[in-house]
Amino acid sequence: MTDLEFLDQAEKLLLAVERNCDRINDTGDADVDSQRTGGMVTLTFPNRSQIIINLQKPLHEVWMAAKSGGYHYRFDGAVWQDTKGAGEFFDRLSQDAAQQSGTPLRFKA
Known part of the structure; x- marks a missing residue:
C-alpha cells in the first residue's frame, strides 16, 4: 500500500x-462527543471516558486506545484488521463504545 492509498483509506x-x-x-439517547484534530478523533462519553483513534502514517496503521486497551489496525484491502488477529476495527469500536457509554452502540464502515 502506498502512502496515498493509506491516507485515502484512513x-x-x-x-x-x-x-x-x-x-x-x-x-438515540446516547451522547457521544466526537472531536477531530488532524489525523486523530477523540470520542468522549457522558462519564468522561474516552476512545482515541489516531493515524500512524509511517506504519500505515490506525491505532485505537480505549479502556479495554490499545489496538493497532492495518487495512487488508477490504477492512481494517487488528495486527494481532483480534478482529475488525468497527466491531472492536462498537464493543468498547457500548461498554464505556453503558448503552448498546453500533459503529459500521
Missing part, C-alpha cells in the same frame, strides 16, 4: 467514525 475510516457518532446522537 480518511474514509475517520469520516465513518464521525458520521456514526452523528447518527448515534441523532437517532
Whole structure:
C-alpha cells in the first residue's frame, strides 16, 4: 500500500467514525462527543471516558486506545484488521463504545 492509498483509506475510516457518532446522537439517547484534530478523533462519553483513534502514517496503521486497551489496525484491502488477529476495527469500536457509554452502540464502515 502506498502512502496515498493509506491516507485515502484512513480518511474514509475517520469520516465513518464521525458520521456514526452523528447518527448515534441523532437517532438515540446516547451522547457521544466526537472531536477531530488532524489525523486523530477523540470520542468522549457522558462519564468522561474516552476512545482515541489516531493515524500512524509511517506504519500505515490506525491505532485505537480505549479502556479495554490499545489496538493497532492495518487495512487488508477490504477492512481494517487488528495486527494481532483480534478482529475488525468497527466491531472492536462498537464493543468498547457500548461498554464505556453503558448503552448498546453500533459503529459500521
